Amino acid sequence: MRGKGKLMIALAIIIVVLYLIMPIVSPEHSRELSRTWSIGILTIGCLTVLGMLFEFEERHTSTKIIALIAMIGTISAVSRVPFATIPSVQPCTFFTICTGLVFGPIAGFMVGAISAAVSNLFLGQGPWTIFQMLGWGLAGLTSGFLRNFFGIGKNIGNSKRNLSLLFLSIYGAVWGYLYGWILNIWHWATYVYPLTWKTFVLTQLASFWFDTMHAIGNVIFILMLAPKTISMLERYKERFEVIIENSPEKRKEK
Known part of the structure; x- marks a missing residue:
């Protein structure tokens, strides 16, 4: 940085x-x-x-990439609103993870942050917005590293698709809980007294069923929509990226 x-x-x-x-x-x-x-x-x-x-x-200096990330973030935010009646189930985590896989960690974080900031214009702003931005942002950030270090996402459209989808589904389920725990830290520090390890653990356990719903929703969205969504984002990325002929990336391909 x-x-x-x-x-x-x-x-x-x-x-x-x-x-x-x-x-x-x-x-x-x-x-x-x-x-x-x-x-x-x-x-x-x-x-x-x-x-x-x-x-x-x-x-990111490319205005096209910046506009695309902003558009994906807005789509993610708007898609959250119809699911507001279902506790903790929404496609924002899914969109954030897919963006991180395709465009990298920083872009993934941005889509997560935009998702929370924009959707809360409809659902209600407050101090919790920062931690929703942080939670979804970190989900996108770490998904970018998943692709870079483990190749998850690269195999989503080929013969290794089932294995890649399995790892991605597990990752989505894990972030269903991690996201809730991040928001719980703010809730514990702000509303719970005394601040002890016991009250911290009890605060985390109180959201277990909501976090489980979030995890299940993430798995469903990934299994149903991830292959097509990632392939579509890959096509957009190829359209907007320019690779210099003698660049290290190009020589590696040869």
């Missing part, structure tokens, strides 16, 4: 480390610090999201 994005991510990490080591270094000060957990968690979320926004701005 570079510039502003790198600085904001670094600040977020410093705050996280501070909150983690303070109980060990100075228990007395940690009790005072615990009163600021709500503000601290919100600050960490804001810095992380802003850092990724600046990183996207610095990395």
Whole structure:
């Protein structure tokens, strides 16, 4: 990461480390610090999201790619609204994962962030929006690394499709729970007292059935729609990307 994005991510990490080591270094000060957990968690979320926004701005100079990512994010956001009556089931996580697989980690994060910010214009904005942006964004971010390091997504249209879909479905199910846990951290720090490991675990367990619904929804969307969606996004990517003839990517193909 570079510039502003790198600085904001670094600040977020410093705050996280501070909150983690303070109980060990100075228990007395940690009790005072615990009163600021709500503000601290919100600050960490804001810095992380802003850092990724600046990183996207610095990395992507093609207006076509930027417009395409914005369009996918908007489609994802609008698709969430009809599912609002079904607890925790929506296609936003699915769209975010697919985008990360095709366009890379930063683009995946952006679609997740846009999904939360835009859909909440219809469903209600609040401090939770930052953590929804962070949760969906991290799902897209890590899916980009999945493709880069394990090849998941690359085989979605060939003979290894079933195996690739299986791994992708497991990944989607896992993020059904991780997304809920990220939002629960904010809820625990803001509304729960006292802030102890016991109340933390109980807060996480309270959303188990909602997170399970989210996980099941992700698996269904991936099994039904992932192959065609990823293939379509790949075609758009090929149209907008330009590979220089003597580039390392081109020589690798030869």
